[in-house]
Amino acid sequence: MQIDTRSHVPIYLQIADGIRAAVAAGLYGPNDPLPSLRSLALHVHVNPNTVQRAYDELEREGLIYAQRGKGLFVAEQGTASAQTHAQDGVRRALDEAVRAARAAGMSARRVREIFEATLDRISEPERDRP
Amino acid sequence: MQIDTRSHVPIYLQIADGIRAAVAAGLYGPNDPLPSLRSLALHVHVNPNTVQRAYDELEREGLIYAQRGKGLFVAEQGTASAQTHAQDGVRRALDEAVRAARAAGMSARRVREIFEATLDRISEPERDRP
Amino acid sequence: MQIDTRSHVPIYLQIADGIRAAVAAGLYGPNDPLPSLRSLALHVHVNPNTVQRAYDELEREGLIYAQRGKGLFVAEQGTASAQTHAQDGVRRALDEAVRAARAAGMSARRVREIFEATLDRISEPERDRP
Amino acid sequence: MQIDTRSHVPIYLQIADGIRAAVAAGLYGPNDPLPSLRSLALHVHVNPNTVQRAYDELEREGLIYAQRGKGLFVAEQGTASAQTHAQDGVRRALDEAVRAARAAGMSARRVREIFEATLDRISEPERDRP
DNA sequence: GTGGTCTAGACCACA
DNA sequence: GTGGTCTAGACCACG
Numbered sequence: 001m002q003i004d005t006r007s008h009v010p011i012y013l014q015i016a017d018g019i020r021a022a023v024a025a026g027l028y029g030p031n032d033p034l035p036s037l038r039s040l041a042l043h044v045h046v047n048p049n050t051v052q053r054a055y056d057e058l059e060r061e062g063l064i065y066a067q068r069g070k071g072l073f074v075a076e077q078g079t080a081s082a083q084t085h086a087q088d089g090v091r092r093a094l095d096e097a098v099r100a101a102r103a104a105g106m107s108a109r110r111v112r113e114i115f116e117a118t119l120d121r122i123s124e125p126e127r128d129r130p
Numbered sequence: 131m132q133i134d135t136r137s138h139v140p141i142y143l144q145i146a147d148g149i150r151a152a153v154a155a156g157l158y159g160p161n162d163p164l165p166s167l168r169s170l171a172l173h174v175h176v177n178p179n180t181v182q183r184a185y186d187e188l189e190r191e192g193l194i195y196a197q198r199g200k201g202l203f204v205a206e207q208g209t210a211s212a213q214t215h216a217q218d219g220v221r222r223a224l225d226e227a228v229r230a231a232r233a234a235g236m237s238a239r240r241v242r243e244i245f246e247a248t249l250d251r252i253s254e255p256e257r258d259r260p
Numbered sequence: 261m262q263i264d265t266r267s268h269v270p271i272y273l274q275i276a277d278g279i280r281a282a283v284a285a286g287l288y289g290p291n292d293p294l295p296s297l298r299s300l301a302l303h304v305h306v307n308p309n310t311v312q313r314a315y316d317e318l319e320r321e322g323l324i325y326a327q328r329g330k331g332l333f334v335a336e337q338g339t340a341s342a343q344t345h346a347q348d349g350v351r352r353a354l355d356e357a358v359r360a361a362r363a364a365g366m367s368a369r370r371v372r373e374i375f376e377a378t379l380d381r382i383s384e385p386e387r388d389r390p
Numbered sequence: 391m392q393i394d395t396r397s398h399v400p401i402y403l404q405i406a407d408g409i410r411a412a413v414a415a416g417l418y419g420p421n422d423p424l425p426s427l428r429s430l431a432l433h434v435h436v437n438p439n440t441v442q443r444a445y446d447e448l449e450r451e452g453l454i455y456a457q458r459g460k461g462l463f464v465a466e467q468g469t470a471s472a473q474t475h476a477q478d479g480v481r482r483a484l485d486e487a488v489r490a491a492r493a494a495g496m497s498a499r500r501v502r503e504i505f506e507a508t509l510d511r512i513s514e515p516e517r518d519r520p
Numbered sequence: 521g522t523g524g525t526c527t528a529g530a531c532c533a534c535a
Numbered sequence: 536g537t538g539g540t541c542t543a544g545a546c547c548a549c550g
């Protein structure tokens with residue numbers, strides 16, 4: 001998971017999004033244990049409080065549940081819920097991007113070009129670039 | 131121009147983006163006067179200081195220039211600068227959206243479907259909804 | 261006279277300084293007529309009101325006097341007064357510059373180097389530079 | 391740091407200059423923490439917003455970076471950047487002072503006299519005056 | 521009327 | 536505690 005400390009999106013939401021995406025993608029199935037607060041905090045170089053807030057968010061959403069002393073787990077309906085949520089997010093992000101492009105007078109064709117280039121670039125496996 | 135007070139993007143940046151888009155789209159050409167601080171503040175229901183900050187941003191960017199007591203104007207190179215900037219923004223937004231989609235396990239095909247639907251929807255002329 | 265609209269020093273003070281310097285340098289002697297409000301305003305591309313404020317300033321200072329319907333003239337003691345004032349200004353400006361240099365840890369020697377280079381450059385007649 | 395509320399230079403720029411000088415002089419090295427917004431505001435008897443604006447300026451300049459909830463720090467390249475910037479400032483100030491002196495008809499020799507006196511005065515260690 | 525600076529005080533995100 | 540954003544309202548310089 002990547003955290004962008006300079007983004008305007010609060011870090012705890014970036015973390016929640018990352019978890020949600022991982023669940024949506026099936027990396028964690030129903031009743032699978034999620035990374036512990038501390039381990040995730042270390043991994044993304046963030047204060048545990050911040051991770052706590054992200055997990056709070058997801059628990060309130062019903063995507064995960066906590067078991068005292070054991071940890072956090074994906075809820076029964078977690079996968080479907082995460083997929084819906086993630087898809088809404090993507091839809092909203094694309095909507096915003098296209099809206100901005102059109103406001104700046106960009107042609108639909110030009111936006112599509114950029115989109116396809118982006119899709120190609122990101123669908124390829126990551127590799128170092130010169 | 132639309133302001134979303136619930137967005138994580140600060141209002142002053144939303145305003146700056148709006149102006150930048152308008153300049154990129156050619157609504158304001160080089161040396162054209164821009165809306166005054168106070169009039170724009172009234173229009174978007176925001177404090178003049180917030181608009182000021184947006185204009186500061188654009189002035190630093192070289193997109194506009196201020197004349198004390200006269201007003202704000204599009205810079206000579208404003209159109210080109212705005213177009214470059216706006217296109218970078220769209221590219222970044224699309225990148226982020228696609229990245230999120232892929233992280234959530236969405237297929238390239240599915241992302242493209244959503245994108246095309248969005249493009250269609252937004253390219254249609256705006257109309258009042260009942 | 262040169263006006264820097266981007267300076268923090270108000271334009272009317274820049275104009276007053278310019279007139280004061282011209283009087284100190286002897287370009288205008290006692291009882292000589294000064295440029296009219298309008299002609300000076302045209303010359304420096306500034307609103308006549310602004311020039312008016314500059315002249316007000318100088319009149320209050322006793323450097324010039326107005327004759328209804330005739331124009332503005334250098335006062336009897338104008339030259340000496342202007343010279344004193346100008347010298348004070350230079351002293352203050354140098355003081356500020358040196359203070360800033362020392363605060364930034366620059367050696368006295370280094371400051372002197374820059375000063376001498378500046379003096380050389382400005383004492384030469386102006387010419388186009390490649 | 392000294393603030394001159396009667397100067398035409400905005401307070402936030404005076405503060406930015408002060409910090410820049412301190413960094414240029416090596417009082418704060420790369421990654422050193424700078425005074426917090428609020429503490430500096432108290433120290434110079436100014437509103438925290440004004441200090442914030444000064445720090446914004448320096449952050450944009452690449453001299454410092456902010457960490458939310460942690461504080462403000464000197465950037466890796468901060469020292470060099472500050473020195474360049476400070477030297478440019480001194481050069482500009484000297485240029486302006488000399489230009490004013492010459493416009494007022496002062497001889498190069500006279501300007502040098504004043505300069506050397508200033509340098510002597512300021513290079514002496516500060517002492518309390520009765 | 522215009523833009524530019526400053527204050528006082530509020531709320532948020534984060535450690 | 537930290538930095539970041541916003542508001543309300545003031546005063547200045549300029550046209």
